[in-house]
Amino acid sequence: MSKIQHRNLYREVADRTRELIEHGELTPGERISEKQLCETFGVSRTPLREALKVLASEGLVELLPNRGARVMQLTVKMVKDTYDLMGALEGLSGELACQQISDEGIIAICQLHEQMLEHYRKREMQPYFEVNRQIHESILAAANNEVLEEMYNNLSYRVKRVRYSKKMTEAFWRQAVNDHEMMIVALKARDGKRLGQILRDHLCHKLEVVTLAGVIEDDELINAANG
Amino acid sequence: MSKIQHRNLYREVADRTRELIEHGELTPGERISEKQLCETFGVSRTPLREALKVLASEGLVELLPNRGARVMQLTVKMVKDTYDLMGALEGLSGELACQQISDEGIIAICQLHEQMLEHYRKREMQPYFEVNRQIHESILAAANNEVLEEMYNNLSYRVKRVRYSKKMTEAFWRQAVNDHEMMIVALKARDGKRLGQILRDHLCHKLEVVTLAGVIEDDELINAANG
DNA sequence: AAAAGGTATTATGAATTCAAAATTCCGACA
DNA sequence: TGTCGGAATTTTGAATTCATAATACCTTTT
Numbered sequence: 159m160s161k162i163q164h165r166n167l168y169r170e171v172a173d174r175t176r177e178l179i180e181h182g183e184l185t186p187g188e189r190i191s192e193k194q195l196c197e198t199f200g201v202s203r204t205p206l207r208e209a210l211k212v213l214a215s216e217g218l219v220e221l222l223p224n225r226g227a228r229v230m231q232l233t234v235k236m237v238k239d240t241y242d243l244m245g246a247l248e249g250l251s252g253e254l255a256c257q258q259i260s261d262e263g264i265i266a267i268c269q270l271h272e273q274m275l276e277h278y279r280k281r282e283m284q285p286y287f288e289v290n291r292q293i294h295e296s297i298l299a300a301a302n303n304e305v306l307e308e309m310y311n312n313l314s315y316r317v318k319r320v321r322y323s324k325k326m327t328e329a330f331w332r333q334a335v336n337d338h339e340m341m342i343v344a345l346k347a348r349d350g351k352r353l354g355q356i357l358r359d360h361l362c363h364k365l366e367v368v369t370l371a372g373v374i375e376d377d378e379l380i381n382a383a384n385g
Numbered sequence: 386m387s388k389i390q391h392r393n394l395y396r397e398v399a400d401r402t403r404e405l406i407e408h409g410e411l412t413p414g415e416r417i418s419e420k421q422l423c424e425t426f427g428v429s430r431t432p433l434r435e436a437l438k439v440l441a442s443e444g445l446v447e448l449l450p451n452r453g454a455r456v457m458q459l460t461v462k463m464v465k466d467t468y469d470l471m472g473a474l475e476g477l478s479g480e481l482a483c484q485q486i487s488d489e490g491i492i493a494i495c496q497l498h499e500q501m502l503e504h505y506r507k508r509e510m511q512p513y514f515e516v517n518r519q520i521h522e523s524i525l526a527a528a529n530n531e532v533l534e535e536m537y538n539n540l541s542y543r544v545k546r547v548r549y550s551k552k553m554t555e556a557f558w559r560q561a562v563n564d565h566e567m568m569i570v571a572l573k574a575r576d577g578k579r580l581g582q583i584l585r586d587h588l589c590h591k592l593e594v595v596t597l598a599g600v601i602e603d604d605e606l607i608n609a610a611n612g
Numbered sequence: 613a614a615a616a617g618g619t620a621t622t623a624t625g626a627a628t629t630c631a632a633a634a635t636t637c638c639g640a641c642a
Numbered sequence: 643t644g645t646c647g648g649a650a651t652t653t654t655g656a657a658t659t660c661a662t663a664a665t666a667c668c669t670t671t672t
Contacts, residue, residue, distance in 0.1 A: 202627045208438050215442045239530040250473040305466040429657045
């Protein structure tokens with residue numbers, strides 16, 4: 159028996175608009191026409207405008223007074239900054255997780271790790287990414303810090319548009335798997351400091367993939383590549 | 386010539402409601418009557434409701450579907466979680482600041498530090514807090530990471546209601562000043578790792594002040610003490 | 613007297629309406 | 643041909659109105 163969810167219209171609209179942005183149906187910098195979005199969702203302007211305010215405070219859209227909403231433009235610097243921040247948060251989650259996780263929790267993550275290795279061996283990229291995501295999510299959950307979780311998820315939403323699977327070379331992939339091997343060792347040893355450091359480095363490696371190892375400039379706009 | 390700010394009504398309302406919460410005119414857990422707030426601000430419900438949505442996504446109020454808004458209740462665990470997070474962010478800001486700050490920037494912070502010491506010697510608590518805030522703000526600014534800055538400010542807003550000046554004993558104060566001495570040494574040496582660690586520990590000490598060294602329970606509500 | 617049920621009132625959710633700002637369009641003029 | 647200015651249109655900002663859910667109140671029944 160699932161709980162009845164009184165979902166307000168503005169939440170629904172916010173979620174669906176987030177998806178539109180994530181999937182590139184609303185491209186970065188594009189002006190969002192209230193009227194048009196209202197028609198596509200079949201709602202009036204009131205809940206739509208409320209949703210836009212929420213998305214703005216989440217950093218996904220930009221509200222220009224009397225000039226409407228725009229999908230937030232991502233610059234390379236913003237992505238770097240966000241990754242630095244997410245690195246710190248992942249680091250913290252690793253430290254906290256080591257303190258709080260149960261033995262069963264560690265076993266569960268190890269099993270996910272084995273699954274992930276299997277996908278790596280078979281070069282199944284999408285399943286690999288999915289299990290990878292689950293591992294990071296499990297560590298975050300084990301940290302038992304809802305504020306951290308909320309903030310991390312918000313940040314990851316901002317950079318979700320930046321897909322890096324196409325730029326994921328064999329070398330980078332190998333590095334990522336290597337990072338994960340070390341993570342498991344640290345987690346089993348409940349070495350929080352170490353796990354935290356590995357997670358931070360791991361995210362730096364991801365950033366390298368995204369920014370093509372620093373070939374492009376800080377203020378350059380990220381073009382939304384949908385992988 | 387100051388820039389003309391086209392401040393939307395909903396922003397104004399959000400700011401003023403934030404202040405009401407901060408100053409305890411709206412107490413934690415208290416139900417927010419839309420009609421009443423509309424009357425005090427002299428605006429219609431539309432901008433007020435938009436403001437409430439923003440405050441909700443900032444974590445300052447709670448929106449219960451069809452049951453209106455409540456000022457978010459802070460539990461001890463939430464404050465602990467938030468401080469853990471802010472510790473990680475301060476740590477990051479310290480590391481980044483050491484990499485990016487100019488020599489002039491370091492000098493400016495040292496001067497603030499001297500001012501703060503002077504206030505400490507004279508036991509001028511409010512001026513001490515103000516200069517203290519400026520120092521942390523300067524380090525945060527020197528980190529040159531807008532996303533970090535935004536997130537940190539949001540978190541600090543959530544726990545602003547928790548005033549600790551009344552619980553600030555001589556021993557804690559001495560500890561805080563000691564932390565700051567070490568910070569300056571690390572900053573001058575541009576030792577990012579060390580500065581980061583000191584900032585994290587520094588925030589842990591603050592947390593101890595807030596939670597009275599763990600005398601109260603996790604799920605206990607924080608009573609808003611306005612210092 | 614206490615509990616249950618139904619009606620009245622109030623508060624919230626969302627659409628509509630009105631006002632004001634921005635944009636577009638078009639003609640006048642250099 | 644290009645650009646400047648102003649009216650017409652569109653778009654956003656905010657108030658109002660309408661619909662519906664929650665709450666309060668009162669009656670009825672045991």
